[in-house]
């Protein structure tokens with residue numbers, strides 16, 4: 001009769017012997033009725049559990065315990081007859097399912113409340129059913145206060161505005177929008193309707209993400225970009241100004257040849273590629289070309305292709321249209337090439353241009369048009385390009401690192417500036433030029449001793465003219481006396497033996513006789529700067545003194561050192 005009862009029932013007599021158990025108890029305990037009838041309860045249930053279970057004072061008692069891997073609620077009801085204690089009825093209930101449901105509920109609640117995004121559930125009538133914890137920071141009240149509130153009242157009271165639920169009810173589809181909350185947050189909210197079988201909305205699940213910080217960051221990014229832009233312009237302007245105001249010192253025949261060439265090509269619009277080591281004066285030559293060109297009234301834009309991070313280079317060079325990419329300024333931006341319209345664009349360190357931008361640059365040079373990033377229209381630009389590099393660009397072309405077609409487009413007029421160590425005649429004039437410049441700038445009256453000049457002419461100047469300029473300034477500002485002497489010169493210059501890997505630097509093919517004459521002329525000139533007499537010159541060049549005198553006449557030289565003094 002008790003078998004159909006879905007809970008386990010177990011009857012124990014006053015002596016603790018099992019009298020009866022129903023089918024559900026058999027299942028739970030994993031025993032058969034016939035096998036346990038008359039046995040002690042301790043044979044059926046683990047002894048330790050029996051001890052825990054047995055009521056001491058005769059009152060009913062409940063315990064949760066694990067039996068055969070299942071969670072079981074055991075209730076012990078003592079049976080008290082007329083003669084006193086008469087055994088007990090145990091009610092056993094499998095609560096494994098309830099327990100796992102409870103655990104799952106707790107877990108889900110923890111997940112719900114720890115979500116960084118807000119989850120807000122509205123029922124089919126528009127009343128708030130659930131809001132997770134993050135909602136408190138949006139609305140400024142505990143979430144419990146919102147439960148049961150209608151979205152329209154909350155909207156009216158300014159908890160949020162506008163209400164996404166209203167739109168979902170109206171449009172019966174997923175809606176995403178921007179919402180402001182009572183605590184001043186800006187949220188991106190998405191309301192998802194849940195329909196029942198008859199198509200009625202039963203729930204709206206709203207997900208919200210606080211984007212206030214993102215909006216602040218975006219604003220700060222825009223401000224920083226503006227600031228960087230201003231600084232970049234300032235740096236460009238300062239460099240322009242410096243290059244424009246540089247008086248170019250060119251005493252050596254190589255430099256004179258360079259100036260002859262650039263003065264001739266300045267007038268035409270040909271693209272020019274200036275090569276030479278760092279600090280040789282590529283910038284000053286580019287500036288001179290612009291100044292002498294018919295574009296001199298237009299802008300002179302300097303772009304250091306190696307100094308702008310690769311991911312920004314494209315938009316810096318070509319500009320962008322509004323909304324071209326995340327973080328782009330709303331109004332779009334003119335690129336540096338466009339800013340050079342009507343003038344000259346100097347692409348310094350052009351070999352650092354990534355291959356994809358080399359293609360774009362080639363198009364601009366060929367078609368005189370460009371397309372901004374994210375744009376769909378070609379913009380006509382009237383620009384003359386001068387490029388410069390201190391890298392072996394021909395080698396880069398061979399290695400596939402620089403596009404051959406672009407190289408030929410840029411290299412219409414190649415200009416090579418030799419390193420200072422191969423045009424030693426320029427060293428003393430440059431030093432004198434910088435000494436004058438810094439005497440004027442710092443209101444000084446300093447000069448270098450002939451021995452120092454001698455040392456500096458021998459030095460190989462790996463940093464070229466820039467190094468001369470920096471060293472002269474440093475020596476002038478750090479030396480107390482007005483005469484800068486050998487003791488003031490850094491050891492690395494004194495210790496450098498002035499030996500060059502190759503003493504003659506060939507710029508291009510020319511008749512051999514002309515080249516030999518040129519080398520002879522330069523050697524005589526150099527020796528005259530270092531030596532006090534023609535005898536000394538003869539000695540260092542290992543020829544007769546009469547040969548020196550003849551050569552000086554032949555080349556119509558006015559050697560500085562030798563001429564000042566008597567032979």
Ligand SMILES: Nc1ncnc2c1ncn2[C@@H]1O[C@H](COP(=O)(O)OP(=O)(O)OP(=O)(O)O)[C@@H](O)[C@H]1O
Pocket residue numbers: 242243246247248249250276277278279280281282283284285348389390465466469
């Ligand atoms: N012939 C020159 N006469 C006077 N000053 C010069 C001469 N050549 C270079 N300078 C000076 O030397 C410094 C370096 O020149 P510049 O910036 O033009 O070199 P660069 O070859 O473009 O260097 P980089 O490859 O590092 O950009 C500048 O201060 C410039 O004014």
